[in-house]
Amino acid sequence: MNTTTGTSKTASAANTTSLASSKTIKQIGETVWKNRTVKINAELFTLTYGSIVSQLCQDYQRDFKKVNDQLFSMGYNIGIRLIEDFLARTAIPRCDNFVTTSEVISKCAFKIFLNITPHVTNWSNTKNSFSLIFDENPLSDFVELPMDASKELWYSNILCGVLKGALEMVQLDCEVYFVSDVLRGNTQTELRVKLNKVLKDEMPAGED
Amino acid sequence: MAIQSVMIINKSGGLVYNHNFIEPKGTMNSNDYLILAGTLHSVFAIASQLTPKAVQISNKSSQKTETQVPYIPGIGVSTENKMAPLQLGSFMGPDYFQEPFTNWNKSGLRHMITDEFSMFLFQSLTGIKFVLISTNNFRNNTSVSIAENILRKIYCIYSDYVMKDPFYSLDMPIRSELFDSNLKNLIESL
Amino acid sequence: MIYSLWIFDRHCNCIFDKEYTVNQSTSIVNSKEQQSRGKLIYGMVHSLKAMSTKIAPGNTLRTLTTGKYRIHALFTASNLWIVIFSDLTHHELHERLDKIYELYLKYVVHNMLKPIDLRESENAKESDKITSPSFIKAVDQVLCL
Numbered sequence: 001m002n003t004t005t006g007t008s009k010t011a012s013a014a015n016t017t018s019l020a021s022s023k024t025i026k027q028i029g030e031t032v033w034k035n036r037t038v039k040i041n042a043e044l045f046t047l048t049y050g051s052i053v054s055q056l057c058q059d060y061q062r063d064f065k066k067v068n069d070q071l072f073s074m075g076y077n078i079g080i081r082l083i084e085d086f087l088a089r090t091a092i093p094r095c096d097n098f099v100t101t102s103e104v105i106s107k108c109a110f111k112i113f114l115n116i117t118p119h120v121t122n123w124s125n126t127k128n129s130f131s132l133i134f135d136e137n138p139l140s141d142f143v144e145l146p147m148d149a150s151k152e153l154w155y156s157n158i159l160c161g162v163l164k165g166a167l168e169m170v171q172l173d174c175e176v177y178f179v180s181d182v183l184r185g186n187t188q189t190e191l192r193v194k195l196n197k198v199l200k201d202e203m204p205a206g207e208d
Numbered sequence: 209m210a211i212q213s214v215m216i217i218n219k220s221g222g223l224v225y226n227h228n229f230i231e232p233k234g235t236m237n238s239n240d241y242l243i244l245a246g247t248l249h250s251v252f253a254i255a256s257q258l259t260p261k262a263v264q265i266s267n268k269s270s271q272k273t274e275t276q277v278p279y280i281p282g283i284g285v286s287t288e289n290k291m292a293p294l295q296l297g298s299f300m301g302p303d304y305f306q307e308p309f310t311n312w313n314k315s316g317l318r319h320m321i322t323d324e325f326s327m328f329l330f331q332s333l334t335g336i337k338f339v340l341i342s343t344n345n346f347r348n349n350t351s352v353s354i355a356e357n358i359l360r361k362i363y364c365i366y367s368d369y370v371m372k373d374p375f376y377s378l379d380m381p382i383r384s385e386l387f388d389s390n391l392k393n394l395i396e397s398l
Numbered sequence: 399m400i401y402s403l404w405i406f407d408r409h410c411n412c413i414f415d416k417e418y419t420v421n422q423s424t425s426i427v428n429s430k431e432q433q434s435r436g437k438l439i440y441g442m443v444h445s446l447k448a449m450s451t452k453i454a455p456g457n458t459l460r461t462l463t464t465g466k467y468r469i470h471a472l473f474t475a476s477n478l479w480i481v482i483f484s485d486l487t488h489h490e491l492h493e494r495l496d497k498i499y500e501l502y503l504k505y506v507v508h509n510m511l512k513p514i515d516l517r518e519s520e521n522a523k524e525s526d527k528i529t530s531p532s533f534i535k536a537v538d539q540v541l542c543l
């Protein structure tokens with residue numbers, strides 16, 4: 001799988017006042033992916049991430065719980081910064097409800113940064129938690145977990161940290177964790193996002 | 209548009225960045241700037257509290273159209289040379305963005321116009337505020353849109369050169385030469 | 399549409415406030431609930447005015463805009479402030495501010511029977527506010543053009 005850098009100047013999608021249609025969110029994601037982001041070789045990305053995980057496993061002497069936590073905190077640090085990049089690029093207005101948030105995450109954010117579109121499913125009754133099902137995961141291409149790791153290690157745990165950090169910076173306190181992973185032998189890769197609460201105190205003034 | 213200075217205020221109201229492109233007429237030492245940042249931060253919040261009741265009751269849908277900021281091409285990037293698009297940090301293409309966008313700031317303070325200068329405030333969803341002081345004081349909507357476009361571009365530069373610097377701690381003063389030089393390029397090319 | 403008019407004297411008291419609603423007959427003058435609001439407005443305008451003087455000395459603040467409304471202000475040399483809240487369609491209201499100042503001179507200052515320029519230590523009672531009906535009527539006429 002190879003990605004290329006391109007510089008086309010196709011007309012950009014108009015940003016409507018309210019983020020009502022998921023089609024608009026999808027359009028924004030695709031436009032920004034196609035025209036506005038510099039891309040690198042996917043193999044290099046996979047290898048870099050793989051070397052991070054394997055080095056962590058070595059450093060923590062195969063204590064996979066610690067590796068998971070470290071990946072999560074690395075992801076958290078990335079997420080709190082990545083959100084500004086996302087907002088500067090897309091200028092998406094604040095989501096009215098958690099359903100819109102899930103769409104923005106899956107159709108726009110993942111598309112822009114990883115060029116994948118995970119599906120949103122498994123909504124809870126109170127509509128405050130959902131699952132993201134990944135059909136493809138560029139972090140874990142060509143990866144096979146060893147026997148001891150496949151019981152405890154969540155290979156792509158950095159994604160959980162990224163999501164948690166990014167959502168926290170927009171005043172959504174969420175819990176993000178993996179439920180299943182094809183690398184572990186499960187049928188699909190599923191990530192669960194649960195909204196604990198909206199941090200109203202930290203919301204910047206001047207919003208409705 | 210002559211830009212006098214750019215300030216960045218973090219979400220707790222502390223001054224994170226301040227740069228004067230034109231020497232201000234008054235003498236302000238660094239303490240004054242910190243006080244200025246804190247004042248702006250709190251005034252921003254108070255302004256949203258002072259929204260007249262009549263506005264709160266009135267039809268909300270008519271308000272939404274006023275928060276759209278049109279995209280104004282050619283600010284800070286040259287429109288002449290279309291063959292070689294600039295490399296704007298991690299943003300590709302002829303410009304940082306090319307669509308109109310909604311202003312996140314719905315009821316907080318947006319601009320202040322005085323006889324000698326105009327001040328524009330831009331707040332992102334994460335609470336970080338960008339302040340632009342310009343020595344013009346045109347009051348029409350176009351100059352306001354130009355200022356908002358400039359502020360969003362500064363936000364793009366910020367998200368690139370400040371956020372992606374692994375040695376920068378969040379909410380701390382910005383000491384990045386890359387950010388300074390890119391900002392300078394943007395402002396000087398206006 | 400004009401939302402409200404506020405007049406502050408040089409002792410930081412709000413001596414007049416009038417809120418306009420869509421239906422003119424129900425506009426409220428000098429109500430008690432507005433006192434805390436008046437103080438907030440005074441504080442905010444004062445800080446921004448001080449700030450703008452610091453940045454450029456000899457400067458006067460003109461308008462403040464938020465996403466929903468605009469504030470227009472007139473500061474006289476005697477430190478009397480006239481503040482109007484309007485919607486975003488009004489970009490400039492300085493002629494009206496000037497006219498209101500003239501009306502203030504005519505109906506309030508030149509009226510020897512009403513107290514003026516009260517000291518800060520006294521309690522701000524209702525009677526210390528401008529209640530002259532001719533002033534209110536004239537102001538209505540200026541603002542509801």
